[in-house]
Amino acid sequence: MQQRTVESVEQSGVGATMASMAASDGSSGHRYLSSAEFNTDAFAARNLADAVHYLCLLHGRYPGVVDFAAERTANPGSHDWLTSAVDGFAHERIFLAQLISAAGPQPSTAGHTQAEQAVLAQRHAIETLAQSERTGCALGAAVALVLDWHEIRAVLNAAAAKLSVDIPELTLPDGDAALAVVDAIGETSAIRRAIVFGAEQVFTQQRGLWDLLEAREAAREDW
Known part of the structure; x- marks a missing residue:
């Protein structure tokens, strides 16, 4: 964890730090999501379909990050939130499956095998975080994913349309509910840092996915 992040946690609190991280390090800040290639040009539908396939590969399997975190997090202050998040992600997996069915095969792209292996490695990384025994880490990962998913949902909605x-x-x-939970259970410096560490790693993996999708879009142009 970067020193500035540690200082932010102790000075501003976990919730405020994670809100800042979501804005700067999450999906919403990635150039590709607001690009013409992804939204308005002639190949936007193809690029959206590619994103849906990889989002499903990363987050469409059960159990996922939130499910693992619910099993690992014993703090009663997070129980209701995690229960709601688990139920919500069950519905999101159904939505992803419907989109995959409608989208058909992924667009043909050079380096497909390597890209798939990279996303599978990302999935392993975030699922490992969500199963961490370090108190707070799994919850931080789950909260980060929920925060980021509100941005990702706009992508899924565009694909659905x-x-x-x-x-x-x-x-x-x-x-707001997600941030309130981490503020409530961040009782010690060690727990606060673990929460933010879990979140930081998930945001990194999410941005890595968009980097990969942007590179795949460029590869299709050159192929």
């Missing part, structure tokens, strides 16, 4: 798939209501807890 292009694929004529009904867009279900998002039932995940909102960001």
Whole structure:
């Protein structure tokens, strides 16, 4: 964890630190999500479909990050939030499956095998975090994913609109509820740092996915 992040946790609190991380290090700040290639040009539908396939590979399997975190986190202050998050992600997995079915095969892209292996490694990394025995780490990973998913959902909704798939209501807890949970259980410096560490690593993996998807889009242009 970077020293500035440690200082932010102790000075501003876990919730404020994670909100700042979500804005600067999460999916919302990645250039590709707001690019013409991803939103408006002739190949936007193809690029959205590619994103949906890899989001499903990373987060579509049960159990996932939130499910593992619910098993690992014993603090009663997080129980209701985690229960709600587990239920919400169950619905998101169904939505992902519907999108995959409608999207059909992934767009043909050079280096596909290497890309798939990279995303599988990312999945292993975040699932390992979500099963950590370090108090707070698993919860931090789950909260980061929920925060980031509110941004990712816009991508899924855009894909659904292009694929004529009904867009279900998002039932995940909102960001304020997520941040309130980490503030409530961050009782010691060690727990606060573990929460932020778990979150930091998830945000890193999420941005890594968008880096990969952007590189795949560029590879299709050159292929």
